[in-house]
Amino acid sequence: MTGEAAARRLALPERTVGSRVVVVARAQRAEDYNAVLDVLLEAGIRSVELTLTTPGTFDRLPRLLERYGDSADLGVGTVTDTDQLARAVDAGAHYVVTPITSTAFVAQATEAGVPIIPGGLTPTELFASWSAGASAVKIFPAGVVGPSYLKDLRGPFPDIVAMPSGGVDLDSAGAWLAAGAVAVSVGGPLLGDAFRGGDLGALRDRAAAFVAVAAQEAA
Template identity: 70%
Template structure:
C-alpha cells in the first residue's frame, strides 16, 4: 500500500481546508475560550483546535461547536488515548489532532469517519499514519525541520498532506504553505498573551495578518 489510496480516508473539513490556518487554543481554563475565540473567528479564522491540556475542554466542547457552527471548525487536539478519542467522536467534533503516531487512534478515527491529523517527525512515522488513512499528517515539532521538508516527503510519498505545527510564525506560515503544506497549525506566535488577559485589539491585528498570509495564493 502506498498510502495514496488508503481506504476511507476522510477529507479535512471544508472550512479548515479552505482557510489553511488552524489556531491551537491552549487556554489556562475552558472558561476563557469564548473571549478569545470570538475575536479569532470574527477576524477570519475558520479552524480552531481546542486542547485537552486545558481543564474542562470536554465539558465546554458541545457549546463551542454550536456557538461557531458554520463559521469555524472546532477540532480537538492533544488526543493521546482511545477513551479521549471516543469522547471527541461522541461530541461530534469536526476533526481530531494528536501529537503522536498511533495506529490505534488513526484506525478508530477512520472507522468512525472522523478526520484525524496525527503527529510525527520522521518519514517512517508520518507515512505510517498516512497509509492508515489519516486526513493529513502533522509535522511536529516543525521548528526542528525546514519548509523544504514537504518536498522531501513528497518524493517517496507524492500525495501526502502535511500540516506543520510547533513554532510556526508569520513568515514560517507563508514559507510552509508556499512549499506545499495544506495548512499550518499556529499557537503562540498568533495568540501571544490573549489567554492571559492580553490586549484583544492586538490579537485581532495579529490574526488578520495570519489570515491574510494563509489566503495568499490559495485562490480565495
C-alpha cells in the same frame, strides 16, 4: 498505502482546507475560550483546535459547537489515548489531532467517521500514519526542520497531505504553504498573551495577518 486505507481516508473539513490556518487554542481554563474565539472568527479564522491540556474542554465543547460550529471547524487536539479520542468523537469534534503516531488511533477515528491528523516527525512516522488512512499528517515539531523538509518528503511521498505544527510563525507560515502544506497549525505566535488577559485588539491584528498570508499563498 493499502487500497483499503486509501478508500477509507476521510477528507479534512472544507473550512479548514479553505482557510489554511488552524489555531491551536491552549487556554488555562475552558471558560476563557469564548472571548478569544469571538475575536479569531471576526478576523477570519475558520478552524480552531481545542486542546485537552486545557481543563474542562470536553465539558465546554457542546456549547462551543452550538455557538461557533456553523462558522468554523472546531477540532479536539492533544489526544493521547483511545478514551479521549472516543470522547472527542461523541462530543461532536469536527476533527481530532494527536501529537503522536498511532495507526490504532487512525483506525478508530476513521471508523467513527471523524477526520484525524496524527503527529510525527520522521519519514517513517509520517508515512505510517498516512498509509493507515490519516486525513493529513502533522509535522511536529515543525520548527526543528523548517519548510524545506516538506519539499524533501514530497519526493518519496508526492501525495502526502501535511500540516506543520510547533514553531510556525508569521514569517514561516507562507513558506510552509508554498512548500505544499495543506494548512499551518499555529499557537503562540498568533495567540500571544490573549489567554492571559492580553490585548484582544492586538490578537485580532495578528490573526488577520495570518489569514492574509494564507490567502496570498492560495492566490
